[in-house]
Amino acid sequence: MNNQNEKKELPENYEKIVNKINSIFSTAIIEKKFDRGELTLTVKPEFLIPVAEFLKEESELKFNFLSDICAVHFPKEKKFEVVYNLYSIPYHHRLRLKVRINEGESVTSLTRVWSTANWLEREVYDMSGITFDGHPDLKRILLSDDWEGHPLRKDYPLSGEEK
Amino acid sequence: MTKTYLEHTKEIIMNMGPQHPSTHGVLRIKLWLDGETVVKSEPIIGYLHRGIEKLAEYRTYTQFMPITDRLDYVSAASNNLAWVQAVEKLMGIEVPRRADFIRVIITELMRIANHLVWLGTQANDIGAVTVLLYCFREREEILDIFEMFCGARLTLNAFRIGGLANDIPPGFKEKVKNFIERFPKYIDDYERLLSENRIWLQRTKNVGIITAEEAIDLGLSGPSLRASGVKWDIRKSNPYAVYDELEFDIPTGEVGDVYDRYKVRIEEMRQSVRIIKQALEMMPEGEIRAKVPRIIKPPPGEVYHSIEAPKGELGFYIVSDGSTMPYRVKIRAPSFVNLQALSKMIEGHLVADIVAIIGSIDIVLGEVDR
Numbered sequence: 001m002n003n004q005n006e007k008k009e010l011p012e013n014y015e016k017i018v019n020k021i022n023s024i025f026s027t028a029i030i031e032k033k034f035d036r037g038e039l040t041l042t043v044k045p046e047f048l049i050p051v052a053e054f055l056k057e058e059s060e061l062k063f064n065f066l067s068d069i070c071a072v073h074f075p076k077e078k079k080f081e082v083v084y085n086l087y088s089i090p091y092h093h094r095l096r097l098k099v100r101i102n103e104g105e106s107v108t109s110l111t112r113v114w115s116t117a118n119w120l121e122r123e124v125y126d127m128s129g130i131t132f133d134g135h136p137d138l139k140r141i142l143l144s145d146d147w148e149g150h151p152l153r154k155d156y157p158l159s160g161e162e163k
Numbered sequence: 164m165t166k167t168y169l170e171h172t173k174e175i176i177m178n179m180g181p182q183h184p185s186t187h188g189v190l191r192i193k194l195w196l197d198g199e200t201v202v203k204s205e206p207i208i209g210y211l212h213r214g215i216e217k218l219a220e221y222r223t224y225t226q227f228m229p230i231t232d233r234l235d236y237v238s239a240a241s242n243n244l245a246w247v248q249a250v251e252k253l254m255g256i257e258v259p260r261r262a263d264f265i266r267v268i269i270t271e272l273m274r275i276a277n278h279l280v281w282l283g284t285q286a287n288d289i290g291a292v293t294v295l296l297y298c299f300r301e302r303e304e305i306l307d308i309f310e311m312f313c314g315a316r317l318t319l320n321a322f323r324i325g326g327l328a329n330d331i332p333p334g335f336k337e338k339v340k341n342f343i344e345r346f347p348k349y350i351d352d353y354e355r356l357l358s359e360n361r362i363w364l365q366r367t368k369n370v371g372i373i374t375a376e377e378a379i380d381l382g383l384s385g386p387s388l389r390a391s392g393v394k395w396d397i398r399k400s401n402p403y404a405v406y407d408e409l410e411f412d413i414p415t416g417e418v419g420d421v422y423d424r425y426k427v428r429i430e431e432m433r434q435s436v437r438i439i440k441q442a443l444e445m446m447p448e449g450e451i452r453a454k455v456p457r458i459i460k461p462p463p464g465e466v467y468h469s470i471e472a473p474k475g476e477l478g479f480y481i482v483s484d485g486s487t488m489p490y491r492v493k494i495r496a497p498s499f500v501n502l503q504a505l506s507k508m509i510e511g512h513l514v515a516d517i518v519a520i521i522g523s524i525d526i527v528l529g530e531v532d533r
Contacts, residue, residue, distance in 0.1 A: 064380075065379055067382070067476060085495070092401055116381055127216070158217060
């Protein structure tokens with residue numbers, strides 16, 4: 001892939017991001033991974049809002065664009081990963097922010113940091129059943145209100161009854 | 164005691180859609196109206212939900228390709244491109260240059276076709292029926308080119324992980340060249356019909372304004388964001404395929420109203436012509452497919468790849484567990500996120516303006532509902 005080869009300065013740049021966050025929230029990051037040209041930071045759920053606000057406001061980072069929110073279910077560990085794909089329009093860099101929660105736990109809503117989060121979090125709630133604290137209007141978005149279950153959980157059958 | 168007329172008025176709630184010709188599919192908007200003015204609104208979606216993300220978990224990477232066609236069915240090749248590039252990034256596959264150039268030509272033609280459908284329907288919604296006929300006439304030529312290339316006209320499914328299914332047939336280059344030489348003249352025709360048309364201006368100027376800050380905050384992308392003056396195009400900022408070797412400009416608007424969004428898309432068609440012209444000249448001979456294992460089995464890991472689709476940032480987030488089927492696929496559909504800005508845009512406008520504004524953000528419900 002051309003874009004991977006070209007952005008050689010990226011890892012360096014990403015190292016800077018990690019150092020910046022570490023300098024302010026020394027205990028927030030529990031895992032960092034640089035893979036396939038993309039940086040993933042896993043933070044503790046209680047640090048989500050402060051880290052997100054920092055990433056958005058910091059003048060050298062400016063992650064002002066929330067691309068996407070996604071939830072991934074790991075039924076064996078009874079865990080969910082909520083994944084935030086961030087982008088910075090001024091600097092053209094990307095970052096993946098993650099929080100790990102147990103089944104049944106909720107995440108703080110990011111709607112007050114990025115308004116985009118409103119619908120994206122509703123979709124995550126609809127599809128995976130994760131609730132977001134502080135969301136202004138958390139209800140189903142794609143499925144009808146009386147739908148039972150959350151289809152993108154791994155224990156939800158593709159069709160028919162689960163055997 | 165006689166009550167005046169004004170005291171009798173109250174806020175009413177009205178549904179627009181889901182079966183409404185100008186909501187471009189099955190979109191329903193719940194409107195709180197004060198007379199004819201929109202006080203508040205709430206788009207209600209999901210009528211076309213097919214569970215595509217769930218389906219992806221039960222299909223191999225190759226089998227999922229034709230389903231991506233059904234996301235944004237007006238620009239199917241762009242969806243294909245985003246998907247194959249995401250999987251290629253996941254597996255670390257290098258695509259032959261010739262394949263990359265052909266991909267660029269096809270997706271840029273798709274962008275023109277998409278903008279033509281948009282322009283035609285938008286003008287039709289606002290009341291200029293002629294433009295629709297003109298736009299679909301030219302789109303037909305593009306669909307003929309696609310048919311020549313891969314046999315399909317709408318859902319191409321012609322890209323493969325690692326390259327293309329087939330090389331371009333003989334006579335393809337000439338056909339494309341012939342079309343893009345004539346096409347700019349047609350764009351001038353559309354502009355002559357609309358750009359200074361008094362009715363068009365009254366319906367679009369200063370309607371549905373959204374500022375750059377609001378637009379970024381709401382996650383708008385693509386032409387709808389650029390119309391607000393934000394110069395962000397993924398083809399330039401994070402180039403994929405061979406866009407870094409091609410010369411083109413990013414058109415932007417100033418006000419961020421319906422008219423600017425129209426202008427940006429018109430200009431984008433001209434830029435696409437420029438891109439195709441260069442790509443045709445620069446396209447080298449050679450392989451069209453990289454050496455790819457017979458069974459696609461990406462190593463465990465995750466990847467997010469996004470491209471500049473005609474409607475905005477189209478991204479695929481794939482989690483692989485090392486098996487032949489993806490563990491999780493999340494589609495970042497531009498129409499879904501862009502639609503969120505609708506409420507903000509139509510607030511305070513008349514009911515008749517809603518039609519113009521929905522059209523201007525260019526949504527496709529196949530992609531919104533997935």
